[in-house]
Amino acid sequence: MPVDGPVPWERADHTGAKHDIYRRYLKRWFPILLDGAKPYRSVTYAEGFAGPGIYVGGHPGSPIIALQALVDEVTNTSSLVKMLFVDDEPRCIKMLNEQFRSRFPVRPRTPDTLWSKVTLGTCIEKLESALDEMDSWGQPILAVLDSWGNVPVTYRLLKRLADNLSSEVIITLGTQPFIRFVSKMGSDADEVFGGDPTWRALSDLPSGAAKRQHILTCYRQTLQRAGFKFLLDFELIDTRGESLYLVFGTNHRRGLEKMKDSAWEVDRVYGVGFRDPRDEQAEALFELTEPALAPLGRLLLIRLKSGPAAGMRIESLREFALFETVYRPEHVIRTLRELRSQGLIDSDGQALTRSSIVRATP
Protein backbone atom coordinates (compact mmCIF):
# COMPACT_ATOMS: atom_id res chain seq x y z
CA MET A 1 0.00 0.00 0.00
CA PRO A 2 1.88 3.16 -1.15
CA VAL A 3 2.43 5.86 1.44
CA ASP A 4 -0.32 8.58 1.52
CA GLY A 5 1.69 11.41 3.07
CA PRO A 6 5.25 12.70 2.72
CA VAL A 7 8.32 10.47 2.60
CA PRO A 8 10.16 10.30 4.97
CA TRP A 9 7.80 10.50 7.92
CA GLU A 10 8.15 11.15 11.68
CA ARG A 11 9.51 8.34 13.81
CA ALA A 12 6.98 7.29 16.48
CA ASP A 13 8.37 6.54 19.96
CA HIS A 14 7.61 2.85 19.66
CA THR A 15 9.44 2.79 16.32
CA GLY A 16 12.54 4.16 18.09
CA ALA A 17 12.29 1.38 20.67
CA LYS A 18 11.67 -1.21 17.94
CA HIS A 19 14.80 -0.08 16.10
CA ASP A 20 16.80 -0.30 19.31
CA ILE A 21 15.67 -3.93 19.69
CA TYR A 22 16.49 -4.71 16.01
CA ARG A 23 19.92 -3.12 16.39
CA ARG A 24 20.73 -5.09 19.54
CA TYR A 25 19.50 -8.33 17.98
CA LEU A 26 21.35 -7.86 14.68
CA LYS A 27 24.57 -7.07 16.50
CA ARG A 28 24.23 -10.57 17.95
CA TRP A 29 22.72 -12.38 14.95
CA PHE A 30 25.36 -11.53 12.33
CA PRO A 31 28.41 -12.54 14.45
CA ILE A 32 26.76 -15.73 15.77
CA LEU A 33 26.23 -16.93 12.19
CA LEU A 34 29.35 -15.53 10.59
CA ASP A 35 32.08 -15.28 13.21
CA GLY A 36 31.63 -18.59 15.06
CA ALA A 37 33.93 -21.60 14.81
CA LYS A 38 31.92 -22.88 11.83
CA PRO A 39 30.60 -19.85 9.94
CA TYR A 40 27.77 -20.33 7.45
CA ARG A 41 28.68 -20.13 3.78
CA SER A 42 26.05 -17.41 3.33
CA VAL A 43 23.31 -15.65 5.26
CA THR A 44 20.43 -13.52 4.00
CA TYR A 45 18.86 -10.53 5.70
CA ALA A 46 15.56 -9.73 3.94
CA GLU A 47 12.95 -7.02 4.48
CA GLY A 48 9.53 -7.18 2.81
CA PHE A 49 8.53 -3.62 3.86
CA ALA A 50 11.84 -1.79 3.89
CA GLY A 51 10.75 1.88 4.04
CA PRO A 52 12.96 4.79 2.90
CA GLY A 53 15.91 4.08 5.26
CA ILE A 54 15.48 7.42 7.04
CA TYR A 55 12.99 9.27 9.25
CA VAL A 56 12.35 12.97 9.77
CA GLY A 57 15.27 14.25 11.86
CA GLY A 58 17.71 11.88 10.16
CA HIS A 59 17.10 8.76 12.28
CA PRO A 60 18.11 5.69 10.28
CA GLY A 61 15.53 3.16 9.13
CA SER A 62 15.81 -0.59 9.62
CA PRO A 63 17.78 -1.35 6.38
CA ILE A 64 20.53 1.08 7.43
CA ILE A 65 20.54 -0.30 10.98
CA ALA A 66 21.01 -3.80 9.57
CA LEU A 67 23.90 -2.94 7.28
CA GLN A 68 25.57 -0.93 10.05
CA ALA A 69 25.31 -3.91 12.45
CA LEU A 70 27.02 -6.09 9.85
CA VAL A 71 29.79 -3.54 9.28
CA ASP A 72 30.33 -2.93 13.02
CA GLU A 73 30.24 -6.49 14.30
CA VAL A 74 31.45 -8.99 11.71
CA THR A 75 35.13 -9.74 11.22
CA ASN A 76 34.70 -12.70 8.85
CA THR A 77 35.38 -11.38 5.37
CA SER A 78 34.87 -14.58 3.39
CA SER A 79 31.20 -15.64 3.91
CA LEU A 80 28.63 -14.19 1.54
CA VAL A 81 26.05 -11.80 3.00
CA LYS A 82 22.90 -11.24 0.94
CA MET A 83 20.70 -8.27 1.72
CA LEU A 84 17.30 -7.86 0.14
CA PHE A 85 14.93 -4.91 0.50
CA VAL A 86 11.44 -4.77 -1.00
CA ASP A 87 8.96 -1.88 -0.82
CA ASP A 88 6.01 -1.05 -3.04
CA GLU A 89 6.40 2.76 -2.79
CA PRO A 90 8.68 4.24 -5.50
CA ARG A 91 9.64 7.21 -3.28
CA CYS A 92 10.83 4.82 -0.54
CA ILE A 93 12.91 2.80 -3.00
CA LYS A 94 14.53 5.92 -4.45
CA MET A 95 15.31 7.34 -1.01
CA LEU A 96 16.60 4.01 0.32
CA ASN A 97 19.09 3.77 -2.56
CA GLU A 98 20.21 7.35 -1.83
CA GLN A 99 20.58 6.54 1.87
CA PHE A 100 22.77 3.51 1.16
CA ARG A 101 24.97 5.58 -1.13
CA SER A 102 25.34 8.51 1.26
CA ARG A 103 25.75 6.52 4.51
CA PHE A 104 28.11 3.92 3.02
CA PRO A 105 30.14 5.85 0.42
CA VAL A 106 32.76 3.10 0.51
CA ARG A 107 31.50 -0.37 -0.26
CA PRO A 108 31.69 -2.24 3.10
CA ARG A 109 32.49 -5.69 1.64
CA THR A 110 33.69 -6.92 -1.73
CA PRO A 111 31.10 -7.64 -4.46
CA ASP A 112 31.74 -11.37 -3.90
CA THR A 113 30.89 -11.21 -0.20
CA LEU A 114 28.02 -8.70 -0.17
CA TRP A 115 25.09 -8.86 -2.54
CA SER A 116 22.48 -6.20 -2.07
CA LYS A 117 19.19 -5.90 -3.89
CA VAL A 118 16.63 -3.11 -3.51
CA THR A 119 13.39 -3.92 -5.33
CA LEU A 120 10.15 -2.08 -6.07
CA GLY A 121 7.00 -4.16 -5.68
CA THR A 122 4.77 -5.75 -3.10
CA CYS A 123 6.16 -8.19 -0.58
CA ILE A 124 3.90 -10.92 -1.97
CA GLU A 125 5.05 -10.38 -5.57
CA LYS A 126 8.73 -9.85 -4.91
CA LEU A 127 10.17 -11.19 -1.68
CA GLU A 128 9.93 -14.94 -2.19
CA SER A 129 10.93 -14.78 -5.86
CA ALA A 130 13.94 -12.60 -5.04
CA LEU A 131 15.01 -15.08 -2.34
CA ASP A 132 14.82 -17.77 -5.05
CA GLU A 133 16.86 -15.67 -7.49
CA MET A 134 19.49 -14.90 -4.86
CA ASP A 135 19.69 -18.62 -4.06
CA SER A 136 19.14 -17.87 -0.38
CA TRP A 137 17.35 -21.07 0.61
CA GLY A 138 19.34 -23.80 2.38
CA GLN A 139 21.33 -21.19 4.35
CA PRO A 140 20.04 -18.95 7.19
CA ILE A 141 17.55 -16.19 6.41
CA LEU A 142 16.30 -13.51 8.78
CA ALA A 143 13.11 -11.99 7.35
CA VAL A 144 11.86 -8.70 8.77
CA LEU A 145 8.21 -8.18 7.82
CA ASP A 146 7.40 -4.74 9.12
CA SER A 147 4.24 -3.68 7.27
CA TRP A 148 1.75 -1.03 8.36
CA GLY A 149 0.37 -3.72 10.65
CA ASN A 150 -1.82 -5.57 8.13
CA VAL A 151 0.90 -8.19 7.33
CA PRO A 152 0.21 -8.77 3.62
CA VAL A 153 2.45 -11.84 3.48
CA THR A 154 1.65 -15.31 2.19
CA TYR A 155 1.40 -18.18 4.65
CA ARG A 156 3.44 -20.20 2.17
CA LEU A 157 6.40 -17.83 2.68
CA LEU A 158 6.15 -18.20 6.46
CA LYS A 159 6.13 -21.99 6.12
CA ARG A 160 9.10 -21.96 3.78
CA LEU A 161 11.03 -19.77 6.20
CA ALA A 162 10.13 -21.98 9.17
CA ASP A 163 11.34 -25.06 7.23
CA ASN A 164 14.57 -23.42 6.11
CA LEU A 165 17.88 -23.90 7.92
CA SER A 166 18.31 -21.60 10.97
CA SER A 167 15.79 -19.07 9.68
CA GLU A 168 13.81 -16.57 11.69
CA VAL A 169 11.11 -13.93 11.27
CA ILE A 170 10.38 -10.63 12.95
CA ILE A 171 6.84 -9.43 12.22
CA THR A 172 4.88 -6.37 13.31
CA LEU A 173 1.12 -6.70 13.51
CA GLY A 174 -1.45 -4.01 14.24
CA THR A 175 -4.74 -5.23 15.65
CA GLN A 176 -6.75 -2.13 14.66
CA PRO A 177 -7.11 -2.83 10.91
CA PHE A 178 -8.50 -6.29 11.68
CA ILE A 179 -10.84 -5.09 14.43
CA ARG A 180 -12.21 -2.11 12.47
CA PHE A 181 -12.62 -3.71 9.08
CA VAL A 182 -13.46 -7.33 9.90
CA SER A 183 -16.77 -7.29 8.03
CA LYS A 184 -15.22 -5.70 4.92
CA MET A 185 -12.06 -7.84 4.77
CA GLY A 186 -12.03 -10.68 2.27
CA SER A 187 -9.96 -13.83 1.91
CA ASP A 188 -6.68 -11.84 1.84
CA ALA A 189 -7.17 -11.23 5.55
CA ASP A 190 -7.74 -14.95 6.20
CA GLU A 191 -4.47 -15.64 4.37
CA VAL A 192 -2.66 -13.57 7.02
CA PHE A 193 -3.84 -16.24 9.48
CA GLY A 194 -2.89 -19.14 7.22
CA GLY A 195 -6.36 -19.34 5.65
CA ASP A 196 -8.03 -19.95 9.03
CA PRO A 197 -11.05 -17.64 9.54
CA THR A 198 -11.14 -18.14 13.35
CA TRP A 199 -9.82 -14.60 13.82
CA ARG A 200 -13.22 -13.31 12.61
CA ALA A 201 -14.83 -14.55 15.84
CA LEU A 202 -13.72 -11.25 17.32
CA SER A 203 -17.07 -9.78 16.25
CA ASP A 204 -18.69 -11.76 19.09
CA LEU A 205 -16.32 -10.50 21.78
CA PRO A 206 -17.51 -7.87 24.25
CA SER A 207 -14.55 -5.51 24.72
CA GLY A 208 -11.74 -3.95 22.71
CA ALA A 209 -9.19 -5.68 24.96
CA ALA A 210 -10.75 -9.10 24.37
CA LYS A 211 -10.78 -8.51 20.60
CA ARG A 212 -7.13 -7.49 20.68
CA GLN A 213 -6.14 -10.55 22.68
CA HIS A 214 -8.08 -12.78 20.30
CA ILE A 215 -6.25 -11.45 17.22
CA LEU A 216 -2.87 -11.81 18.91
CA THR A 217 -3.63 -15.37 20.01
CA CYS A 218 -4.75 -16.29 16.46
CA TYR A 219 -1.58 -14.81 15.00
CA ARG A 220 0.63 -16.62 17.50
CA GLN A 221 -1.09 -19.86 16.53
CA THR A 222 -0.57 -19.08 12.84
CA LEU A 223 3.20 -18.84 13.29
CA GLN A 224 3.24 -22.02 15.37
CA ARG A 225 1.30 -23.85 12.66
CA ALA A 226 3.70 -22.50 10.05
CA GLY A 227 6.44 -24.36 11.95
CA PHE A 228 8.21 -21.93 14.30
CA LYS A 229 8.94 -23.80 17.52
CA PHE A 230 9.72 -20.78 19.69
CA LEU A 231 7.92 -17.46 19.66
CA LEU A 232 8.58 -14.27 21.52
CA ASP A 233 5.77 -11.78 21.19
CA PHE A 234 5.08 -8.58 23.03
CA GLU A 235 3.46 -5.20 22.65
CA LEU A 236 5.56 -2.04 22.71
CA ILE A 237 3.55 0.74 24.33
CA ASP A 238 4.49 4.39 24.18
CA THR A 239 3.54 7.15 26.62
CA ARG A 240 0.35 7.93 24.67
CA GLY A 241 -0.76 4.34 25.03
CA GLU A 242 -0.20 3.54 21.33
CA SER A 243 0.93 -0.03 20.90
CA LEU A 244 2.79 -2.06 18.33
CA TYR A 245 2.77 -5.84 18.47
CA LEU A 246 6.03 -7.54 17.63
CA VAL A 247 6.40 -11.28 17.05
CA PHE A 248 9.67 -13.11 16.65
CA GLY A 249 9.71 -16.72 15.44
CA THR A 250 12.70 -19.06 15.55
CA ASN A 251 13.53 -22.74 15.85
CA HIS A 252 16.55 -22.15 18.05
CA ARG A 253 16.63 -21.68 21.78
CA ARG A 254 19.67 -19.42 21.43
CA GLY A 255 17.79 -17.13 19.02
CA LEU A 256 14.97 -16.85 21.52
CA GLU A 257 17.38 -16.05 24.36
CA LYS A 258 19.20 -13.42 22.30
CA MET A 259 16.00 -11.72 21.17
CA LYS A 260 14.75 -11.68 24.75
CA ASP A 261 18.02 -10.12 25.94
CA SER A 262 17.71 -7.50 23.17
CA ALA A 263 14.13 -6.64 24.16
CA TRP A 264 14.93 -6.30 27.88
CA GLU A 265 17.96 -4.11 27.18
CA VAL A 266 15.94 -1.63 25.09
CA ASP A 267 16.96 1.91 25.95
CA ARG A 268 14.49 3.44 28.41
CA VAL A 269 14.95 6.89 26.81
CA TYR A 270 12.19 6.00 24.35
CA GLY A 271 9.75 6.01 27.26
CA VAL A 272 8.33 2.80 25.87
CA GLY A 273 7.31 -0.14 28.00
CA PHE A 274 6.36 -3.56 26.85
CA ARG A 275 3.51 -5.76 27.78
CA ASP A 276 2.90 -9.48 27.67
CA PRO A 277 -0.29 -9.98 25.62
CA ARG A 278 -1.03 -13.05 27.77
CA ASP A 279 -1.30 -11.06 31.00
CA GLU A 280 -5.00 -10.74 31.76
CA GLN A 281 -4.45 -7.43 33.58
CA ALA A 282 -2.46 -5.98 30.65
CA GLU A 283 0.17 -4.45 32.93
CA ALA A 284 3.19 -2.76 31.31
CA LEU A 285 6.40 -4.60 32.11
CA PHE A 286 8.71 -1.86 33.03
CA GLU A 287 8.64 1.64 34.32
CA LEU A 288 11.90 3.43 33.68
CA THR A 289 14.38 1.18 35.48
CA GLU A 290 12.63 -1.67 37.24
CA PRO A 291 10.79 -4.48 35.49
CA ALA A 292 7.26 -5.04 36.78
CA LEU A 293 7.31 -8.63 37.97
CA ALA A 294 3.66 -8.88 39.06
CA PRO A 295 2.51 -10.24 35.64
CA LEU A 296 5.17 -12.96 35.85
CA GLY A 297 3.99 -13.72 39.40
CA ARG A 298 0.44 -14.24 38.08
CA LEU A 299 1.68 -16.53 35.30
CA LEU A 300 3.86 -18.56 37.69
CA LEU A 301 0.99 -19.02 40.12
CA ILE A 302 -1.29 -20.29 37.33
CA ARG A 303 1.49 -22.67 36.28
CA LEU A 304 2.06 -23.96 39.82
CA LYS A 305 -1.65 -24.45 40.45
CA SER A 306 -2.02 -26.51 37.29
CA GLY A 307 1.19 -28.52 37.98
CA PRO A 308 1.86 -31.50 40.28
CA ALA A 309 0.60 -31.16 43.87
CA ALA A 310 4.12 -31.94 45.16
CA GLY A 311 5.35 -28.73 43.55
CA MET A 312 7.80 -27.85 40.77
CA ARG A 313 11.53 -27.38 40.59
CA ILE A 314 12.58 -23.77 40.03
CA GLU A 315 14.66 -24.82 37.02
CA SER A 316 11.50 -25.93 35.21
CA LEU A 317 9.84 -22.59 36.05
CA ARG A 318 12.87 -20.82 34.57
CA GLU A 319 12.34 -22.83 31.38
CA PHE A 320 8.63 -21.95 31.47
CA ALA A 321 9.54 -18.24 31.73
CA LEU A 322 11.92 -18.50 28.79
CA PHE A 323 9.60 -20.38 26.44
CA GLU A 324 6.12 -19.27 27.47
CA THR A 325 6.43 -15.66 28.64
CA VAL A 326 8.27 -12.49 27.70
CA TYR A 327 10.32 -12.70 30.91
CA ARG A 328 13.88 -13.94 31.24
CA PRO A 329 14.80 -16.95 33.42
CA GLU A 330 16.75 -14.51 35.66
CA HIS A 331 13.46 -12.89 36.72
CA VAL A 332 12.01 -16.08 38.20
CA ILE A 333 13.71 -16.39 41.59
CA ARG A 334 13.10 -12.72 42.45
CA THR A 335 9.44 -13.15 41.60
CA LEU A 336 9.11 -16.36 43.62
CA ARG A 337 10.69 -14.66 46.63
CA GLU A 338 8.00 -12.00 46.44
CA LEU A 339 5.22 -14.61 46.07
CA ARG A 340 6.56 -16.45 49.09
CA SER A 341 6.67 -13.29 51.20
CA GLN A 342 3.00 -12.77 50.32
CA GLY A 343 2.22 -16.33 51.48
CA LEU A 344 1.11 -17.41 48.00
CA ILE A 345 3.72 -20.17 47.65
CA ASP A 346 5.97 -22.20 49.93
CA SER A 347 9.28 -23.93 49.30
CA ASP A 348 11.27 -26.96 50.47
CA GLY A 349 13.98 -24.83 52.10
CA GLN A 350 14.69 -21.24 53.00
CA ALA A 351 17.14 -20.58 50.13
CA LEU A 352 15.60 -20.41 46.65
CA THR A 353 17.95 -21.93 44.07
CA ARG A 354 17.47 -23.59 40.69
CA SER A 355 17.03 -26.99 42.35
CA SER A 356 14.54 -25.83 45.03
CA ILE A 357 10.97 -27.05 44.88
CA VAL A 358 8.10 -24.59 45.22
CA ARG A 359 4.34 -25.10 45.37
CA ALA A 360 1.26 -22.89 45.50
CA THR A 361 -0.17 -22.70 49.00
CA PRO A 362 -3.65 -24.23 49.26
Ligand SMILES: C[S@@+](CC[C@H](N)C(=O)[O-])C[C@H]1O[C@@H](n2cnc3c(N)ncnc32)[C@H](O)[C@@H]1O
Ligand atom coordinates in the same frame (compact mmCIF):
# COMPACT_ATOMS: atom_id res chain seq x y z
C1 LIG B 1 6.30 0.53 8.73
S1 LIG B 1 7.01 1.01 7.22
C2 LIG B 1 8.56 0.20 7.23
C3 LIG B 1 9.57 0.82 8.10
C4 LIG B 1 10.95 0.19 8.07
N1 LIG B 1 10.89 -1.25 8.23
C5 LIG B 1 11.79 0.76 9.18
O1 LIG B 1 11.68 0.27 10.31
O2 LIG B 1 12.57 1.68 8.93
C6 LIG B 1 6.10 0.07 6.08
C7 LIG B 1 6.59 0.16 4.64
O3 LIG B 1 5.90 -0.83 3.89
C8 LIG B 1 5.63 -0.36 2.59
N2 LIG B 1 4.50 -1.19 2.11
C9 LIG B 1 3.19 -1.13 2.44
N3 LIG B 1 2.51 -2.15 1.88
C10 LIG B 1 3.42 -2.90 1.19
C11 LIG B 1 3.35 -4.11 0.45
N4 LIG B 1 2.20 -4.77 0.29
N5 LIG B 1 4.50 -4.61 -0.05
C12 LIG B 1 5.68 -3.96 0.11
N6 LIG B 1 5.80 -2.80 0.79
C13 LIG B 1 4.69 -2.28 1.34
C14 LIG B 1 5.36 1.11 2.77
O4 LIG B 1 5.67 1.81 1.58
C15 LIG B 1 6.31 1.47 3.92
O5 LIG B 1 7.52 1.96 3.41
